[in-house]
């Protein structure tokens with residue numbers, strides 16, 4: 001009885017680009033077979049770099065990558081066969097049409113033409129692109145282009161589907177349709193890794209979430225315990241009169257959304273009295289208060305903000 | 315999953331997958347060059363027709379004979395080879411660079427296709443265009459020469475194919491190294507065109523004074539043009555104007571192909587010009 005190997009096993013992966021940018025500083029990542037995995041992080045965190053290395057588009061500097069037990073250094077073609085990629089930016093030939101683009105990709109994966117044609121039709125239909133099959137790619141709308149890239153990534157029926165911001169710039173309706181589709185793909189047994197800047201997307205889809213910042217994994221856990229970990233609540237306070245520049249709230253993460261509205265993060269184990277005490281010291285009167293629903297968003301800010309301060313100081 | 319499958323079976327299925335990949339690339343490249351025929355096929359045919367008219371008819375009638383054949387018949391093989399060289403090179407460099415530029419080269423790079431398949435697929439496109447235009451240029455010459463007779467078809471064909479292969483690889487390496495569209499024109503303008511014009515297209519290097527004759531022998535294109543001319547005119551051209559030993563020429567072209575092919579493969583494997 002052998003346990004099925006992880007879809008992805010990354011150890012101490014590092015990447016320094018030619019210009020000296022340290023995009024990854026030794027990350028570890030495990031993605032179980034069948035998982036729906038979210039890789040989150042701010043701009044420039046290293047998400048696309050990680051994906052680039054896994055898909056052989058970027059040379060790694062150090063570390064190892066194993067995909068379904070196959071070592072990337074030992075059998076690159078074997079790893080490539082397992083993976084389908086939807087990249088962050090459009091990367092098809094603008095002068096070709098969807099039928100050509102998807103058929104060719106199938107051919108590159110070694111799928112004989114007859115089967116390739118059947119699969120191409122299946123996935124173009126699934127993506128609602130069959131009617132556009134002979135329209136030049138550059139004439140497609142942004143959302144259609146994204147779906148074309150998903151069809152292209154599925155045509156060889158990979159065991160691991162990696163999507164780098166698949167819903168960037170896609171309207172809400174189409175985004176939800178894409179979510180439904182990805183859920184379906186995942187339910188059929190395909191492991192899915194997704195990066196996104198829409199936290200609600202990660203919350204809706206991913207069962208496991210890793211957060212990467214400045215080339216390091218800062219959080220890596222299943223969504224439930226991540227949300228449970230969330231011990232910080234955000235309160236919105238309405239102030240009687242416009243607040244002074246210095247609120248005297250050192251040690252609390254806070255911001256003014258307008259002159260008389262204050263948002264403040266308070267850990268669950270701290271007393272609210274402290275805040276009111278500090279505010280009354282400044283003669284600030286609070287007229288009303290409510291708490292904001294806690295979501296991944298706040299957690300994200302909390303995990304990433306401290307690093308930012310660090311950067312600011314250096 | 316591979317434990318149950320014997321290694322030989324995997325190798326076999328991978329070979330088959332790579333053949334499908336090659337077939338896909340060949341179809342893609344040929345479709346491309348036929349799709350953009352106003353850019354790929356028409357211009358070279360117009361240019362060489364002009365050469366036939368100007369050098370062959372107008373000037374050629376004053377030149378008279380060269381090595382026992384009318385001047386126009388002497389330059390036909392040279393002009394065919396010039397088309398073969400230019401078209402194989404420019405087809406591959408523009409196709410592969412635009413794939414790099416539009417980033418659709420990533421479609422190939424993420425696939426399990428072997429790097430040699432990528433190179434061979436692009437070469438097939440360059441060679442197809444070279445042979446297509448070479449044939450058209452040869453056919454057009456029939457309107458200008460009295461008789462078109464070919465001494466050895468296998469010989470001319472193999473010289474043309476090998477030359478097309480060589481310059482296709484050259485175009486591929488150029489595309490790997492190019493960072494912007496301007497870089498695509500540098501080698502053709504500063505290396506290929508001078509070497510071709512000085513490579514015996516319009517004259518026999520045997521007619522050159524020293525030291526130019528000896529210097530010309532370092533120009534690889536001399537061997538290809540002369541070998542091709544030998545293949546067409548051997549039995550009619552006077553022996554002192556046959557610039558090369560045909561065996562040496564073949565060997566030289568093959569050595570160049572092996573050298574450039576290995577260089578291109580090394581660059582592909584390292585990801586030079588492709589992977590950050």
Ligand SMILES: Nc1ncnc2c1ncn2[C@@H]1O[C@H](COP(=O)(O)OP(=O)(O)OP(=O)(O)O)[C@@H](O)[C@H]1O
Nearest residue numbers: 017019021023042043044045046047048049050590
């Ligand atoms: N080709 C490159 N050469 C040099 N530096 C690069 C290159 N690609 C990315 N970087 C740098 O590496 C770091 C990580 O970039 P990466 O694209 O992986 O971030 P990301 O998490 O995908 O960001 P985003 O959310 O904006 O897509 C950044 O500092 C970026 O500037």
Ligand SMILES: [Mg+2]
Nearest residue numbers: 047048049088
């Ligand atoms: Mg990115």
